[in-house]
Amino acid sequence: MAPSAKSAAKSAAKKSSGSPLCVPLPELLPLAGVRLGAAAAGIRYQGRTDLVMVELAAGTTVAGVFTRNKCPGAPVDWNRAALKKGRKARAVVINAGNANVFTGKIGAAATRTTAEAAAELVGCKPREVMLASTGVIGEVMAVDKLVAALPALHGALAEDSWEAAARGILTTDTFPKGAVRKASIGGVEVTLQGFCKGSGMIAPDMATMLCFVFTDAKIPPEALQAALAKGVDTSFNCTTVDSDTSTSDTVLLFATGQAKHPRVPAEGGAMLRGFRAALSDLLADLAQQVARDGEGARHFIRIDVTGAASNGSARRVAKVVAESPLVKTAVAGEDANWGRIVAAVGRAGEPADRDTLSIAIGGVWMARNGTVVDGYDEAPVAQHMKGHEIHIEIDLGLGRGKATVWTCDLTHGYIDINADYRS
Amino acid sequence: MAPSAKSAAKSAAKKSSGSPLCVPLPELLPLAGVRLGAAAAGIRYQGRTDLVMVELAAGTTVAGVFTRNKCPGAPVDWNRAALKKGRKARAVVINAGNANVFTGKIGAAATRTTAEAAAELVGCKPREVMLASTGVIGEVMAVDKLVAALPALHGALAEDSWEAAARGILTTDTFPKGAVRKASIGGVEVTLQGFCKGSGMIAPDMATMLCFVFTDAKIPPEALQAALAKGVDTSFNCTTVDSDTSTSDTVLLFATGQAKHPRVPAEGGAMLRGFRAALSDLLADLAQQVARDGEGARHFIRIDVTGAASNGSARRVAKVVAESPLVKTAVAGEDANWGRIVAAVGRAGEPADRDTLSIAIGGVWMARNGTVVDGYDEAPVAQHMKGHEIHIEIDLGLGRGKATVWTCDLTHGYIDINADYRS
Numbered sequence: 001m002a003p004s005a006k007s008a009a010k011s012a013a014k015k016s017s018g019s020p021l022c023v024p025l026p027e028l029l030p031l032a033g034v035r036l037g038a039a040a041a042g043i044r045y046q047g048r049t050d051l052v053m054v055e056l057a058a059g060t061t062v063a064g065v066f067t068r069n070k071c072p073g074a075p076v077d078w079n080r081a082a083l084k085k086g087r088k089a090r091a092v093v094i095n096a097g098n099a100n101v102f103t104g105k106i107g108a109a110a111t112r113t114t115a116e117a118a119a120e121l122v123g124c125k126p127r128e129v130m131l132a133s134t135g136v137i138g139e140v141m142a143v144d145k146l147v148a149a150l151p152a153l154h155g156a157l158a159e160d161s162w163e164a165a166a167r168g169i170l171t172t173d174t175f176p177k178g179a180v181r182k183a184s185i186g187g188v189e190v191t192l193q194g195f196c197k198g199s200g201m202i203a204p205d206m207a208t209m210l211c212f213v214f215t216d217a218k219i220p221p222e223a224l225q226a227a228l229a230k231g232v233d234t235s236f237n238c239t240t241v242d243s244d245t246s247t248s249d250t251v252l253l254f255a256t257g258q259a260k261h262p263r264v265p266a267e268g269g270a271m272l273r274g275f276r277a278a279l280s281d282l283l284a285d286l287a288q289q290v291a292r293d294g295e296g297a298r299h300f301i302r303i304d305v306t307g308a309a310s311n312g313s314a315r316r317v318a319k320v321v322a323e324s325p326l327v328k329t330a331v332a333g334e335d336a337n338w339g340r341i342v343a344a345v346g347r348a349g350e351p352a353d354r355d356t357l358s359i360a361i362g363g364v365w366m367a368r369n370g371t372v373v374d375g376y377d378e379a380p381v382a383q384h385m386k387g388h389e390i391h392i393e394i395d396l397g398l399g400r401g402k403a404t405v406w407t408c409d410l411t412h413g414y415i416d417i418n419a420d421y422r423s
Numbered sequence: 424m425a426p427s428a429k430s431a432a433k434s435a436a437k438k439s440s441g442s443p444l445c446v447p448l449p450e451l452l453p454l455a456g457v458r459l460g461a462a463a464a465g466i467r468y469q470g471r472t473d474l475v476m477v478e479l480a481a482g483t484t485v486a487g488v489f490t491r492n493k494c495p496g497a498p499v500d501w502n503r504a505a506l507k508k509g510r511k512a513r514a515v516v517i518n519a520g521n522a523n524v525f526t527g528k529i530g531a532a533a534t535r536t537t538a539e540a541a542a543e544l545v546g547c548k549p550r551e552v553m554l555a556s557t558g559v560i561g562e563v564m565a566v567d568k569l570v571a572a573l574p575a576l577h578g579a580l581a582e583d584s585w586e587a588a589a590r591g592i593l594t595t596d597t598f599p600k601g602a603v604r605k606a607s608i609g610g611v612e613v614t615l616q617g618f619c620k621g622s623g624m625i626a627p628d629m630a631t632m633l634c635f636v637f638t639d640a641k642i643p644p645e646a647l648q649a650a651l652a653k654g655v656d657t658s659f660n661c662t663t664v665d666s667d668t669s670t671s672d673t674v675l676l677f678a679t680g681q682a683k684h685p686r687v688p689a690e691g692g693a694m695l696r697g698f699r700a701a702l703s704d705l706l707a708d709l710a711q712q713v714a715r716d717g718e719g720a721r722h723f724i725r726i727d728v729t730g731a732a733s734n735g736s737a738r739r740v741a742k743v744v745a746e747s748p749l750v751k752t753a754v755a756g757e758d759a760n761w762g763r764i765v766a767a768v769g770r771a772g773e774p775a776d777r778d779t780l781s782i783a784i785g786g787v788w789m790a791r792n793g794t795v796v797d798g799y800d801e802a803p804v805a806q807h808m809k810g811h812e813i814h815i816e817i818d819l820g821l822g823r824g825k826a827t828v829w830t831c832d833l834t835h836g837y838i839d840i841n842a843d844y845r846s
Contacts, residue, residue, distance in 0.1 A: 071769030071777040102765050104794030137762025247766050333842035339560025342525050343670050346494030354494040371527030419756035
């Protein structure tokens with residue numbers, strides 16, 4: 001695997017190239033019940049923070065959504081087991097540089113050691129510590145370095161270290177990613193804010209999708225889990241960079257319960273309507289930032305599919321188009337190559353009929369009902385392709401199913417990041 | 424879409440780069456009942472042949488396998504309809520440069536015009552003319568140029584123009600692809616030979632997978648179709664360049680019936696055992712040539728999956744690995760990154776267990792039963808990665824299912840060919 005010196009060099013090289021799709025980190029103010037911080041533990045990277053800890057107020061409830069990959073990392077195993085035993089959390093420990101995946105019993109032991117060390121500092125049970133790791137697969141993690149760095153990191157936790165935490169979890173990302181939303185529960189304002197990282201859906205040397213969201217609301221764990229599952233379904237599950245689902249993908253939502261709103265029933269219900277909407281919106285914001293910072297991305301692509309047999313069908317069609325190397329390279333080349341979209345729709349394995357299929361790019365319908373639009377003028381579409389935000393619309397003309405998926409283009413930068421280790 | 428001058432320049436640029444994976448065209452000798460030729464019709468390309476015609480002896484039977492893409496090209500529609508009416512063929516007309524896909528009624532009319540023109544020259548019914556087109560999608564084809572070039576082309580058909588035909592159907596391919604096999608039917612030797620093109624599974628501007636195989640055997644159409652379907656299943660259906668299934672993929676098999684062997688029963692049966700084996704072997708040879716000439720390919724990759732729950736499951740796992748951009752870029756970078764293989768296996772949606780999973784590259788088992796092999800030495804694997812033929816073995820440790828898939832790496836060359844139109 002690539003030595004860390006090369007990794008750092010590559011990372012720096014990518015940063016200096018300056019993504020045109022960068023989104024500035026919003027102001028992340030203190031949130032009642034959350035203290036956090038970052039440290040440089042030297043697990044893999046040198047000269048940067050790579051370890052993040054978050055301490056949560058007593059009584060914090062937690063919800064989690066994890067990768068469906070059948071070869072999950074040890075931290076994913078740990079979290080799943082911990083959440084089965086209880087839906088309370090007091091801390092999160094996140095490291096970048098080593099994913100602790102495919103590491104067998106040694107990897108499982110490393111998660112236990114980490115959770116126990118954090119639990120002792122916080123004064124809680126190990127199973128109240130959530131874990132996440134991102135980085136290289138198959139290498140034994142230097143858990144001794146991680147544990148050695150924890151006491152000083154814990155001693156320095158602060159309410160206002162959100163940006164440090166958002167930066168400390170990055171791998172090949174070129175910018176930190178955060179979002180804030182407000183919602184009302186029973187007439188009382190609550191805050192939701194979080195941060196995440198990409199930047200391939202997976203790049204086992206360097207990346208994995210991790211997301212951490214916090215709210216001061218007081219929400220029973222069942223309702224919290226339901227809200228998170230719904231929000232992830234229309235955000236991170238609608239984002240793809242390279243189709244390579246990570247072994248470590250993790251989204252955690254913590255509710256510290258510090259806000260003084262009326263009591264939320266266990267099932268959530270109508271009282272959480274605003275909260276759920278704000279959460280879904282926040283997750284969609286973060287998910288789009290991941291696509292914008294896809295490895296090597298120069299164009300952000302939004303794909304809207306309508307007229308499908310069902311919403312699920314629409315999403316599968318949108319994903320096949322979003323993951324088509326030929327569509328992605330066409331966008332990279334700023335080429336309005338709708339023929340490649342036709343081909344991708346046709347091979348998606350979903351109900352589709354060539355003769356009712358219509359396609360638009362940048363709002364211009366270039367193909368309608370199975371053939372090119374009479375007098376189609378490519379000029380405005382070519383102009384749209386020169387921008388950094390590409391909008392593709394596909395109407396299957398069959399039913400009422402619809403979906404939106406976000407992705408990015410496939411460029412030389414992606415190859416540079418993922419192939420050029422030896423050059 | 425890219426003007427033809429640029430296309431030609433790109434094509435030439437790729438050719439001059441010299442694929443390390445090139446396979447020399449074998450000697451293709453005359454085959455009884457087949458006359459063929461190529462001409463420059465100027466449909467899209469300038470200064471090269473782009474139109475191929477084959478005339479077949481009276482009584483020739485035909486079998487076909489076509490794309491499963493739901494947006495098939497007009498020639499695929501034509502062939503399907505023709506084969507429904509009868510399993511005899513007297514001619515094939517193939518053009519490169521325009522795929523005649525997503526062209527609506529005009530496209531359908533173009534296929535009829537072409538078939539009628541060829542039928543008149545040959546003296547057969549239009550439905551005895553098979554068609555195939557490869558090239559740009561969505562542009563109306565210059566069928567007038569095609570038809571105008573047919574009489575002279577037909578007049579010059581010859582028994583020994585196999586290489587000209589193999590070259591005339593190419594698009595982004597860097598070398599012509601052909602194969603020959605012998606088989607025995609009832610003690611009499613018969614010949615099978617054919618040619619095909621790639622070179623992305625699809626690249627709508629330039630490519631589509633087309634394959635034409637001929638035999639002098641006399642085989643009833645049902646048995647011919649069964650043999651072809653079986654052979655395609657273990658050859659072209661096990662090959663992937665970029666996962667983008669074409670709108671035009673076509674494999675046609677013609678049996679001219681000129682060989683003097685005992686009569687083959689309608690269902691084929693044991694008498695065709697040797698023929699079927701030779702056909703499958705020939706198709707596998709051609710399919711591997713397509714992967715070797717994948718757009719931008721620098722490494723040919725063979726992926727063997729064993730220990731799967733079923734053969735189908737093994738193939739799906741192998742395909743996900745073969746299509747993983749991260750695995751393909753790792754091979755391009757000559758990086759023995761088995762962590763990416765683990766991740767791809769895990770997301771394939773097939774039965775898999777991290778703790779029984781083993782992985783080898785170049786015959787060296789680097790990971791066994793869910794963790795890295797004790798004392799794993801990367802040196803011999805790194806040496807293997809520097810070669811042009813990469814062998815990946817994956818043992819799922821679950822059952823007896825197995826499959827082999829062939830692919831190539833994902834390189835800057837692929838991006839050059841598919842994205843750099845405007846640079």
